[in-house]
Amino acid sequence: MATFEWRSFSTDETQAFAEKLGQRLQSGDLLTLEGDLGAGKTTFTKGLGKGLGVKRTINSPTFTIMKEYKGRVPFYHMDVYRLEESDEDLGFDEYFEGDGVTVVEWAQFIEDFLPEERLEITIRYIDDSTRLFVLEATSIYFEELCKEILG
Template identity: 50%
Template sequence: MIKKFTMHSYEDTISLGIKLGHLTKNKMVFILEGDLGAGKTTLTKGIAKGLGIDSTVTSPTFTILKIYKGRLNLYHFDAYRLEGVSHELGFEEYINQDGLSVIEWSNHLVDLLPSELLKIEITYIDDETREITLTSMGEQYDDLLKEL
């Protein structure tokens, strides 16, 4: 199933993220695709709010992973620097733990991703506008999109 949304502001993107966070179930995986500055971390901030996380969410570019505590743990990955990485990092251990894994630049970890996930593509239209395309891969993600 595919759903598309046009976001006309930062606040719209946060709002969509909050809705996603509210609908998230344990052990889900969201992959975020989009150019630098498209709004991947902004959407993740909204998701965190929807999970009841009060901490300030920032891009984990230099740390690779940031963990936030809320209704569900949020494992926020940035795989930008991990091209060609092996299984030795323990990535799979995190995505199999209780919580939600949100992965930016997942194309660097394709061989390690589960077959069922929610793919979120963010396209920069202009300074304020983004198109967000959500593609569900698996029944629980179909259900999430039906509720959204």
């Protein structure tokens, strides 16, 4: 597993970085997002959606668990925080192995259902405007993708 780091100094930089990543993602790609409340997971996801060609407003699916958006490929945004105490298989593999890109917030709560190949992103709050992004590539594909977007 290769690890990369990148710092953002504004929400605009975060969204531009995520948009650049979104432009390169393909059907079947899975990203996990970890970070405290307010770290910037939704801000990042909005940029990612823009890069995937999503026109609708993206917001956190905290109460619905999953939202689906149309872009150049389907975009599935999951927030599985409320599944912390659940071990029920809710059909996640249909999304993980499907025709779209999936982002999962709080992925540790469904670790047993996640495919091994994914890009794990942790967002660390540094101060009001600065975030540290730690990207862990679990495959050569994601490692090359990280090298490409981080230049």
